[in-house]
Amino acid sequence: MKATILDMPTTKTGSLPALSENTWLRYFNFITLYVAQGIPEGMAFFGIPAWMAMNGKTPGEIGGFVAAVGLPWSFKIIVAPLMDRFTYLPMGRRRPWVLIGQLGLMLSFIAMAFVPDPLNNLRLFMLAGFAVGFFGAFQDVATDGMAIDIVPVNQQARANGLMWGAKIMGTSGSLALGSWLLHEYGFSSAILMLSVAVCLIMMVPLFLRERPGEKLLPWTSGKASPETQQIQLTNWSTIFRSLLKVFSLRNSLLLAAVAFIGLGSFNYIDTLVPIFTVQRLGWSDQAYSKFFATASLVGGLSGMIFGGILIDRFGKKRMLNIYFFALILSNCSLVFIQDQWVNSTFIGGYMMIHQVLYVFTSIGIFATAMECCWKKVSATQFTLYMTIGNLGRIAGAKLIGPMKNQFSWEYTLLGFSMLIAMAWLIIQFIHIHQQVKRVSELEENDVVGRMTGIPA
Numbered sequence: 001m002k003a004t005i006l007d008m009p010t011t012k013t014g015s016l017p018a019l020s021e022n023t024w025l026r027y028f029n030f031i032t033l034y035v036a037q038g039i040p041e042g043m044a045f046f047g048i049p050a051w052m053a054m055n056g057k058t059p060g061e062i063g064g065f066v067a068a069v070g071l072p073w074s075f076k077i078i079v080a081p082l083m084d085r086f087t088y089l090p091m092g093r094r095r096p097w098v099l100i101g102q103l104g105l106m107l108s109f110i111a112m113a114f115v116p117d118p119l120n121n122l123r124l125f126m127l128a129g130f131a132v133g134f135f136g137a138f139q140d141v142a143t144d145g146m147a148i149d150i151v152p153v154n155q156q157a158r159a160n161g162l163m164w165g166a167k168i169m170g171t172s173g174s175l176a177l178g179s180w181l182l183h184e185y186g187f188s189s190a191i192l193m194l195s196v197a198v199c200l201i202m203m204v205p206l207f208l209r210e211r212p213g214e215k216l217l218p219w220t221s222g223k224a225s226p227e228t229q230q231i232q233l234t235n236w237s238t239i240f241r242s243l244l245k246v247f248s249l250r251n252s253l254l255l256a257a258v259a260f261i262g263l264g265s266f267n268y269i270d271t272l273v274p275i276f277t278v279q280r281l282g283w284s285d286q287a288y289s290k291f292f293a294t295a296s297l298v299g300g301l302s303g304m305i306f307g308g309i310l311i312d313r314f315g316k317k318r319m320l321n322i323y324f325f326a327l328i329l330s331n332c333s334l335v336f337i338q339d340q341w342v343n344s345t346f347i348g349g350y351m352m353i354h355q356v357l358y359v360f361t362s363i364g365i366f367a368t369a370m371e372c373c374w375k376k377v378s379a380t381q382f383t384l385y386m387t388i389g390n391l392g393r394i395a396g397a398k399l400i401g402p403m404k405n406q407f408s409w410e411y412t413l414l415g416f417s418m419l420i421a422m423a424w425l426i427i428q429f430i431h432i433h434q435q436v437k438r439v440s441e442l443e444e445n446d447v448v449g450r451m452t453g454i455p456a
Contacts, residue, residue, distance in 0.1 A: 044133065080383035097141075
């Protein structure tokens with residue numbers, strides 16, 4: 001039988017290198033996967049709600065749809081251990097899950113496109129939205145796990161920058177293109193076109209192996225790599241015991257605190273600024289949206305181009321210190337230069353600087369979290385950091401009401417600087433190299449335990 005291109009091992013001339021072998025293919029792979037993550041977010045969280053509002057749906061009905069899409073993101077901490085426990089190693093440790101996520105996302109978009117009369121069939125419409133949100137979150141966990149497993153430590157910051165920018169481009173592109181398609185061709189055609197985009201993106205992980213010698217598809221030639229066989233876990237007790245060991249390390253706990261306070265403070269100010277500009281400064285919601293969209297795009301592209309490079313060149317902790325200080329300084333400038341509050345250019349400039357620093361800081365925190373992960377439970381550990389960060393976001397948003405009830409706009413805005421200062425103080429006690437050393441010791445003890453049959 002004549003061999004097809006899918007049957008050819010990576011050692012053959014003309015075949016594509018594996019992700020573990022080629023830096024630029026790794027970057028390309030994660031850029032496309034994060035564009036795919038942005039597609040459901042742009043349309044489901046922004047485009048479809050605006051379309052529903054234009055067609056007379058109530059805020060409660062629109063909020064119900066957004067909640068249905070967002071709810072599955074709370075399940076990431078349940079999905080992550082499944083990905084650490086189960087996989088099909090001959091196709092790679094994370095790649096099968098990535099492909100399932102992409103396929104599910106494509107099929108859920110197709111299902112949404114064929115919901116009959118969605119504006120008057122909201123229950124089924126919300127169910128389709130839930131499916132889109134579920135597979136979006138599913139793919140997010142799988143992609144992050146693959147990045148931790150495949151991307152070398154010295155490239156993780158740059159990869160995070162590229163991934164962040166790619167997600168913003170996917171969100172912005174799907175919102176712009178999807179909204180235009182909704183207006184020109186109707187709901188079903190618009191959503192089907194998004195499923196086509198996801199299908200095209202799925203070709204990237206479909207034709208790129210994680211490691212040399214692995215299968216592209218279950219029926220093609222190849223086998224599991226020794227590296228993945230060594231780190232793959234085979235029972236639940238080992239997963240949770242390993243997670244407890246690595247997460248109870250001093251630096252892991254400190255990093256979790258930084259994620260909670262840091263991401264919480266960002267959601268605090270991000271929720272406060274639109275209220276401040278509309279209620280205190282008298283802006284329209286359209287004016288705020290215009291400034292925020294521009295600032296968000298500039299921040300995302302800046303992070304994509306410069307965020308990872310700066311951290312790679314000068315170090316994660318050093319750059320995070322600079323970013324935290326700059327965030328405090330910019331926020332204090334907003335608070336104390338009140339005579340410029342009537343100047344929309346000044347406020348817009350603050351929003352621009354803040355978004356750039358927000359993206360750069362998030363890249364630093366995520367890259368640090370990746371480096372602090374133990375590969376054998378990387379999906380679960382990294383997702384746990386992100387879950388703690390999301391809890392911080394909820395706490396940050398909830399803090400606005402009590403703060404504004406007790407204090408003036410100036411002190412309420414200054415609360416962001418206080419929260420960031422707390423995160424800055426905690427990060428002084430984090431020693432990344434010490435964490436990496438302790439994780440290496442855990443891995444060595446684990447190998448000894450498997451060889452001797454005595455749990456470490």
